[in-house]
Amino acid sequence: MDHNFMLLPTVMMNKLAIKEIINCNEVTSRYGLILSQAGAQELVETRAEALSSNGRIEFSGGIIKKLIIKFCDSPFLSQFNYATTLNDLIETFYYFKNETLDEISDDELISLMKKYFDQNCQGSIELLQNRELETLARSIRYGISDYADLCEDTDTSFDEEIYDE
Template sequence: MFLPRIFNEIGISVQRKRLSELLALNEKNKEFGLVLTPDEIKDMIKARNKVLRDMGRVELGMEVTKELIRVFCESPFIDKDNYVSMLKELHEVFYYLKNETEDRIDDLELIQIMKEKFDGECAGSVELLKSRLEEFAERFRKDALRQEHFGEDIGNGS
Protein backbone atom coordinates (compact mmCIF):
# COMPACT_ATOMS: atom_id res chain seq x y z
CA MET A 1 0.00 0.00 0.00
CA PHE A 2 1.09 3.60 -0.65
CA LEU A 3 -0.28 5.09 2.57
CA PRO A 4 2.96 4.85 4.61
CA ARG A 5 4.87 6.39 1.72
CA ILE A 6 2.38 9.25 1.48
CA PHE A 7 2.61 9.95 5.24
CA ASN A 8 6.39 9.86 5.07
CA GLU A 9 6.41 12.37 2.21
CA ILE A 10 4.02 14.64 4.12
CA GLY A 11 6.28 14.44 7.18
CA ILE A 12 9.34 15.33 5.12
CA SER A 13 7.46 18.24 3.56
CA VAL A 14 6.46 19.57 7.00
CA GLN A 15 10.06 19.26 8.24
CA ARG A 16 11.34 21.22 5.24
CA LYS A 17 8.73 23.92 5.78
CA ARG A 18 9.64 24.25 9.48
CA LEU A 19 13.33 24.36 8.64
CA SER A 20 12.86 27.08 6.04
CA GLU A 21 10.61 29.14 8.38
CA LEU A 22 13.24 29.07 11.12
CA LEU A 23 16.15 29.69 8.75
CA ALA A 24 14.34 32.82 7.53
CA LEU A 25 14.64 34.25 11.05
CA ASN A 26 18.43 34.28 10.66
CA GLU A 27 18.18 37.48 8.61
CA LYS A 28 17.05 39.50 11.63
CA ASN A 29 19.15 37.58 14.13
CA LYS A 30 22.37 38.27 12.21
CA GLU A 31 22.19 41.78 13.72
CA PHE A 32 22.84 40.17 17.09
CA GLY A 33 25.49 37.74 15.83
CA LEU A 34 23.09 34.82 16.17
CA VAL A 35 22.59 32.38 13.32
CA LEU A 36 21.11 28.89 13.43
CA THR A 37 22.42 26.25 11.06
CA PRO A 38 20.05 23.68 9.56
CA ASP A 39 21.51 21.00 11.87
CA GLU A 40 21.05 23.22 14.93
CA ILE A 41 17.44 23.87 13.95
CA LYS A 42 16.80 20.15 13.50
CA ASP A 43 18.34 19.50 16.91
CA MET A 44 16.27 22.25 18.52
CA ILE A 45 13.05 20.95 16.93
CA LYS A 46 13.88 17.46 18.16
CA ALA A 47 14.40 18.81 21.70
CA ARG A 48 11.15 20.83 21.44
CA ASN A 49 9.22 17.75 20.35
CA LYS A 50 10.64 15.78 23.29
CA VAL A 51 9.58 18.51 25.71
CA LEU A 52 6.09 18.52 24.22
CA ARG A 53 5.87 14.73 24.51
CA ASP A 54 7.24 14.70 28.07
CA MET A 55 4.74 17.35 29.16
CA GLY A 56 1.80 15.74 27.40
CA ARG A 57 1.30 18.62 25.01
CA VAL A 58 0.54 18.81 21.31
CA GLU A 59 1.55 21.75 19.18
CA LEU A 60 1.27 21.61 15.42
CA GLY A 61 2.75 24.96 14.46
CA MET A 62 6.10 26.57 15.12
CA GLU A 63 4.78 29.94 16.28
CA VAL A 64 6.06 29.56 19.85
CA THR A 65 9.52 28.56 18.60
CA LYS A 66 9.61 31.47 16.18
CA GLU A 67 8.53 33.92 18.87
CA LEU A 68 11.10 32.60 21.36
CA ILE A 69 13.78 33.12 18.70
CA ARG A 70 12.51 36.60 17.78
CA VAL A 71 12.22 37.83 21.35
CA PHE A 72 15.26 36.25 22.98
CA CYS A 73 17.74 37.01 20.18
CA GLU A 74 17.87 40.55 21.60
CA SER A 75 18.88 39.41 25.08
CA PRO A 76 22.31 40.59 26.22
CA PHE A 77 22.72 37.21 27.95
CA ILE A 78 22.45 35.11 24.80
CA ASP A 79 25.40 34.78 22.47
CA LYS A 80 26.47 32.49 19.65
CA ASP A 81 28.02 30.02 22.12
CA ASN A 82 24.88 29.44 24.18
CA TYR A 83 22.16 30.31 21.63
CA VAL A 84 20.94 26.81 20.78
CA SER A 85 21.14 25.46 24.32
CA MET A 86 19.28 28.50 25.66
CA LEU A 87 16.52 28.10 23.08
CA LYS A 88 16.10 24.46 24.08
CA GLU A 89 15.87 25.38 27.75
CA LEU A 90 13.49 28.25 27.06
CA HIS A 91 11.16 25.84 25.26
CA GLU A 92 11.15 23.65 28.35
CA VAL A 93 10.43 26.60 30.64
CA PHE A 94 7.69 27.89 28.34
CA TYR A 95 5.77 24.62 28.09
CA TYR A 96 6.20 23.88 31.78
CA LEU A 97 4.69 27.26 32.57
CA LYS A 98 1.86 26.75 30.08
CA ASN A 99 0.94 23.59 32.01
CA GLU A 100 1.33 25.27 35.41
CA THR A 101 -0.94 28.18 34.41
CA GLU A 102 -3.41 25.82 32.74
CA ASP A 103 -3.03 27.61 29.39
CA ARG A 104 -4.71 30.71 30.81
CA ILE A 105 -1.95 33.06 29.65
CA ASP A 106 -1.56 33.96 25.99
CA ASP A 107 1.64 32.57 24.41
CA LEU A 108 3.02 35.97 23.43
CA GLU A 109 2.28 37.44 26.85
CA LEU A 110 3.98 34.51 28.54
CA ILE A 111 7.07 34.86 26.35
CA GLN A 112 7.23 38.59 27.24
CA ILE A 113 7.02 37.76 30.95
CA MET A 114 9.82 35.22 30.51
CA LYS A 115 11.98 37.74 28.63
CA GLU A 116 11.49 40.52 31.18
CA LYS A 117 12.46 38.23 34.05
CA PHE A 118 15.33 36.61 32.11
CA ASP A 119 16.92 39.94 31.19
CA GLY A 120 16.00 41.59 34.49
CA GLU A 121 16.10 39.93 37.87
CA CYS A 122 17.42 36.60 36.52
CA ALA A 123 20.36 38.19 34.67
CA GLY A 124 20.37 35.43 32.05
CA SER A 125 20.12 32.48 34.45
CA VAL A 126 17.66 29.88 33.21
CA GLU A 127 17.70 28.15 36.62
CA LEU A 128 16.73 31.39 38.34
CA LEU A 129 14.12 32.00 35.64
CA LYS A 130 12.56 28.59 36.36
CA SER A 131 12.44 29.41 40.05
CA ARG A 132 10.92 32.86 39.54
CA LEU A 133 8.35 31.52 37.09
CA GLU A 134 7.35 28.73 39.49
CA GLU A 135 6.64 31.46 42.04
CA PHE A 136 4.77 33.42 39.36
CA ALA A 137 2.68 30.34 38.44
CA GLU A 138 1.81 29.70 42.07
CA ARG A 139 0.64 33.30 42.54
CA PHE A 140 -1.25 33.10 39.24
CA ARG A 141 -3.09 29.94 40.30
CA LYS A 142 -3.97 31.43 43.70
CA ASP A 143 -5.28 34.61 42.08
CA ALA A 144 -7.29 32.60 39.53
CA LEU A 145 -8.78 30.47 42.32
CA ARG A 146 -9.70 33.61 44.27
CA GLN A 147 -11.37 35.10 41.20
CA GLU A 148 -13.31 31.89 40.55
CA HIS A 149 -14.39 31.72 44.18
CA PHE A 150 -15.29 35.40 44.27
CA GLY A 151 -17.31 35.00 41.08
CA GLU A 152 -19.15 32.01 42.57
CA ASP A 153 -19.96 33.96 45.75
CA ILE A 154 -21.46 36.81 43.74
CA GLY A 155 -23.55 34.41 41.65
CA ASN A 156 -24.80 32.53 44.73
CA GLY A 157 -25.78 35.71 46.54
CA SER A 158 -28.30 36.78 43.89
Protein backbone atom coordinates in the same frame (compact mmCIF):
# COMPACT_ATOMS: atom_id res chain seq x y z
CA MET B 1 1.04 1.76 5.34
CA ASP B 2 -1.19 3.93 7.49
CA HIS B 3 1.79 4.74 9.74
CA ASN B 4 3.79 6.18 6.82
CA PHE B 5 0.84 8.32 5.80
CA MET B 6 0.78 9.85 9.28
CA LEU B 7 4.53 10.61 9.17
CA LEU B 8 4.32 12.65 5.98
CA PRO B 9 2.62 15.70 7.54
CA THR B 10 5.08 15.60 10.46
CA VAL B 11 8.09 15.48 8.15
CA MET B 12 6.69 18.33 6.07
CA MET B 13 5.89 20.40 9.16
CA ASN B 14 9.39 19.83 10.54
CA LYS B 15 10.98 20.91 7.25
CA LEU B 16 8.85 24.07 7.27
CA ALA B 17 9.78 24.74 10.90
CA ILE B 18 13.50 24.37 10.12
CA LYS B 19 13.16 26.76 7.19
CA GLU B 20 11.31 29.26 9.39
CA ILE B 21 14.06 29.03 12.03
CA ILE B 22 16.83 29.50 9.44
CA ASN B 23 14.97 32.52 8.06
CA CYS B 24 15.18 34.10 11.54
CA ASN B 25 18.94 34.43 10.94
CA GLU B 26 18.13 37.53 8.87
CA VAL B 27 17.04 39.26 12.09
CA THR B 28 19.30 37.56 14.63
CA SER B 29 22.51 38.07 12.65
CA ARG B 30 22.29 41.76 13.63
CA TYR B 31 22.98 40.56 17.18
CA GLY B 32 25.74 38.16 16.13
CA LEU B 33 23.47 35.12 16.48
CA ILE B 34 23.18 32.52 13.72
CA LEU B 35 21.66 29.05 13.79
CA SER B 36 22.95 26.35 11.48
CA GLN B 37 20.75 23.79 9.76
CA ALA B 38 21.79 21.27 12.44
CA GLY B 39 20.99 23.77 15.20
CA ALA B 40 17.56 24.42 13.71
CA GLN B 41 16.93 20.67 13.44
CA GLU B 42 17.87 20.29 17.11
CA LEU B 43 15.37 23.00 18.11
CA VAL B 44 12.61 21.20 16.20
CA GLU B 45 13.53 17.94 17.94
CA THR B 46 13.55 19.69 21.33
CA ARG B 47 10.07 21.07 20.59
CA ALA B 48 8.78 17.59 19.71
CA GLU B 49 10.25 16.12 22.91
CA ALA B 50 8.92 19.00 25.05
CA LEU B 51 5.44 18.66 23.56
CA SER B 52 5.47 14.92 24.17
CA SER B 53 6.85 15.06 27.71
CA ASN B 54 4.32 17.73 28.69
CA GLY B 55 1.40 15.96 27.05
CA ARG B 56 0.77 18.79 24.63
CA ILE B 57 0.01 19.02 20.94
CA GLU B 58 0.60 22.00 18.72
CA PHE B 59 -1.29 22.76 15.55
CA SER B 60 0.29 25.94 14.36
CA GLY B 61 3.91 25.96 15.50
CA GLY B 62 5.68 29.28 15.45
CA ILE B 63 6.67 29.15 19.12
CA ILE B 64 10.32 28.60 18.27
CA LYS B 65 10.31 31.60 15.93
CA LYS B 66 8.59 33.74 18.58
CA LEU B 67 11.19 32.77 21.17
CA ILE B 68 14.06 33.45 18.76
CA ILE B 69 12.78 36.88 17.76
CA LYS B 70 11.88 37.88 21.33
CA PHE B 71 15.18 36.79 22.88
CA CYS B 72 17.68 37.66 20.12
CA ASP B 73 18.42 41.10 21.58
CA SER B 74 19.10 39.78 25.08
CA PRO B 75 22.43 40.98 26.44
CA PHE B 76 22.87 37.50 27.92
CA LEU B 77 22.92 35.64 24.58
CA SER B 78 26.04 35.07 22.56
CA GLN B 79 26.80 32.74 19.68
CA PHE B 80 28.45 30.46 22.26
CA ASN B 81 25.26 29.86 24.32
CA TYR B 82 22.59 30.69 21.72
CA ALA B 83 21.42 27.23 20.62
CA THR B 84 21.65 25.75 24.13
CA THR B 85 19.67 28.62 25.63
CA LEU B 86 17.00 28.35 22.93
CA ASN B 87 16.63 24.63 23.62
CA ASP B 88 16.21 25.40 27.34
CA LEU B 89 13.70 28.17 26.59
CA ILE B 90 11.61 25.84 24.40
CA GLU B 91 11.45 23.22 27.15
CA THR B 92 10.70 25.92 29.72
CA PHE B 93 7.93 27.42 27.61
CA TYR B 94 5.97 24.19 27.20
CA TYR B 95 6.46 23.14 30.82
CA PHE B 96 5.14 26.46 32.09
CA LYS B 97 2.25 26.51 29.63
CA ASN B 98 1.03 23.49 31.61
CA GLU B 99 2.02 24.93 35.00
CA THR B 100 0.10 28.16 34.31
CA LEU B 101 -2.94 26.08 33.33
CA ASP B 102 -2.98 27.77 29.89
CA GLU B 103 -4.36 30.85 31.63
CA ILE B 104 -2.00 33.19 29.79
CA SER B 105 -1.40 33.47 26.09
CA ASP B 106 1.72 32.19 24.37
CA ASP B 107 2.83 35.75 23.62
CA GLU B 108 2.31 36.88 27.19
CA LEU B 109 4.28 33.94 28.60
CA ILE B 110 7.12 34.58 26.15
CA SER B 111 7.15 38.29 27.05
CA LEU B 112 7.27 37.52 30.76
CA MET B 113 10.00 34.93 30.22
CA LYS B 114 12.09 37.53 28.35
CA LYS B 115 11.48 40.22 30.94
CA TYR B 116 12.45 37.94 33.83
CA PHE B 117 15.41 36.42 31.94
CA ASP B 118 16.94 39.82 31.16
CA GLN B 119 16.06 41.65 34.37
CA ASN B 120 15.54 39.51 37.45
CA CYS B 121 17.55 36.47 36.32
CA GLN B 122 20.45 38.20 34.54
CA GLY B 123 20.45 35.43 31.93
CA SER B 124 20.07 32.47 34.29
CA ILE B 125 17.73 29.77 32.98
CA GLU B 126 17.76 28.13 36.43
CA LEU B 127 16.50 31.31 38.14
CA LEU B 128 13.96 31.81 35.38
CA GLN B 129 12.55 28.31 35.85
CA ASN B 130 12.91 27.78 39.58
CA ARG B 131 12.16 31.23 40.92
CA GLU B 132 10.37 33.58 38.55
CA LEU B 133 8.20 31.22 36.52
CA GLU B 134 7.43 29.04 39.54
CA THR B 135 6.18 32.16 41.33
CA LEU B 136 4.15 33.10 38.27
CA ALA B 137 2.63 29.63 37.93
CA ARG B 138 1.82 29.37 41.62
CA SER B 139 0.14 32.78 41.55
CA ILE B 140 -1.98 31.86 38.56
CA ARG B 141 -3.00 28.56 40.16
CA TYR B 142 -4.05 30.46 43.31
CA GLY B 143 -6.10 32.91 41.27
CA ILE B 144 -3.98 36.03 41.68
CA SER B 145 -4.95 38.22 38.76
CA ASP B 146 -2.05 40.72 38.95
CA TYR B 147 0.56 38.01 38.43
CA ALA B 148 2.74 39.92 35.95
CA ASP B 149 4.21 42.21 38.61
CA LEU B 150 4.77 39.61 41.31
CA CYS B 151 8.38 39.00 40.42
CA GLU B 152 9.34 42.67 40.34
CA ASP B 153 10.91 42.87 43.79
CA THR B 154 12.78 39.58 43.99
CA ASP B 155 16.00 41.46 44.81
CA THR B 156 14.42 42.94 47.93
CA SER B 157 15.20 40.86 50.95
CA PHE B 158 12.97 40.37 53.97
CA ASP B 159 15.32 42.53 56.08
CA GLU B 160 15.10 45.43 53.63
CA GLU B 161 11.31 45.32 53.81
CA ILE B 162 11.42 45.60 57.62
CA TYR B 163 13.76 48.59 57.55
CA ASP B 164 11.67 50.43 54.97
CA GLU B 165 8.71 50.62 57.33
